[in-house]
Structure formats: structure tokens, C-alpha cells
Amino acid sequence: MRAFDLLQPSTVDEAVSLLQQHGEEARLLGGGAMLSILLRQRVVAPGYLISVTGIPGLDNIEATGEKLLLGSTATLRGIERSTAVKEQAPVLAEALHLVGNVRVRNVATIGGHLAHADIHLDLPPVLTALEATVIVRSLAGERRIPIDDWFVGYYETSLASDEMIVAVEIERQPTSLHGAYLKYCSLSPNDWPTVGVAAFLSADGGTAADVRIVAGSVAERPLRVADAEALLQDRPLGQEAITEVGRMYADAADPLPDVRGSADYKRKVTAVFVRRAIMAAATQAGLSIGE
8 A cells, every 4th residue: 555644634625625625636525435555556646645534423323303414424324314314315325224234324424425426326316316415615615516427437426636535415305205215136135236226216196206216226326217217107007017117117227237146137137126126115105106
């Protein structure tokens, strides 16, 4: 591992000033759950690490009016256990419980999770379905990035080199909206997902409304297929339509073959778990599923 200087700013302004000062030689350090691995493997070799975990207030988890605000250094475990999160975004709390193991969640931060942008992550599908906003700061000021625009490609986000994540914002969802996150691991229960699917919908009489389906780990960014969602929108749910939606997501998927399975295998698993997630969300919403 290359030697580096550890910088410990006490404010966000100081942190972004150091980030701009040292440019490409600097990396922000949160819990270090993933960065420590990348450093050991020499995938990255910064001359400066800027630790932001000591900045007061940056780990706050707050329910403010109609919004839920997650500070960027809030740990995944802290968010998972938050009463405000359980009340306003229960599916997010459930998904967090499935991330790695408790040792990882105790140190990993929400900001680091999003900055890492590995496709094999649990939270991006859920945050995309919840239409979250990532709030970033630089010396030029604050910028708000919709989660749909955050992930650009493999390990790539729209975060500029002189910006740092300060919070994730989630608007309060309608009380009628219900959802589920289902994860499948082909290796071990604590592994990254082979596929992870978040599905949300509301019951409008006997029909489905506000349908949101997002698949993770099977494309370079969270996968949402508008035409597939439209097949279920404002209609009674039926097995045939749900199966067709699963097939459409499998066709749209572009997974990488690896130790978790071939591309073809991952597409087949995607179809299965999209179907299961939709049915789980329908059960939560009190919608019956016909033939």
C-alpha cells in the first residue's frame, strides 16, 4: 500500500477545500469499508485521504416535515435501526438489514455506499424506486442530483472530482404505497446480490397504481423498464402480465458473467425475482393476483 497523509477536517467547507487543493491525489474517507480494500489491492493510490467521519452533524438522520434526510457519514447500521427510517421508508430499513453483515454495516456509510457505485449493491434499487436525491457540496456551493442521474456506469457517478456527498434526501412516500426488496445470492447469504429487486405499488380499488420496479446488479446502473411497469399500471394484477414483466426485465438486463453465474443464468434469475418482488409488493398493498 502506498504511503498517504491522513487529513481530518472539522467542517464540510474545510473538507471540500482540501479536496480541491489536492485534486486527483486526494480521496474522501468515510467508514472505509470498500476503500480499505481498494487501497490494499492498489486499485487506488491517493497521496491524501480526507476523513470526513469526524465532521459534526454529517451523520445525522432526520425526519424533517415531508422529507427524510440521511447524512452522508451515517452508518448503514444506524440508518437500519432508525425509527424515522422504519416509519417513513420501511423497505429501505429491510434492505439495509440484508447488506453484508453487521460488522460491515457498523462502519460502512451511506455516502461511501453511493460513491463506490459498484453495481453489486443492495441500496441503489431501493433508493431509485424511492426517487431519492443525492446532495453534494463543493466550494462552488450545493448541488442536488436525482438518483436517476447519479449512476452513470460501472463504478462511475455524476459526482465531480471537487465535490463530496453531504446527504441523501427521500421525500415522504404516499401512505398507500407499499413495497418489497428481494435479494438473491448464488454464493452465500452475506454476499453481494446476484440480483436484487425493489418493487413498489399502490392499490387503487382493485388495480395497481404508481408501479415502480427496479432491478440491481444486472446492468451498469439500476434497471427500470418503463414499458414493463406500464403493463401493470391501472390494471388488475394477473399472473400472465407479471410473468411478461419479468421477461421484459430479463431481456433488458445486461449482466456481467462472473463467479455468481453466467449472463444467461442471471437473466433467468432476474425474471424470477422481478415476479416475486411484484407479488410481495402486491401482498403488502392488499392486492389480489388473478390468473
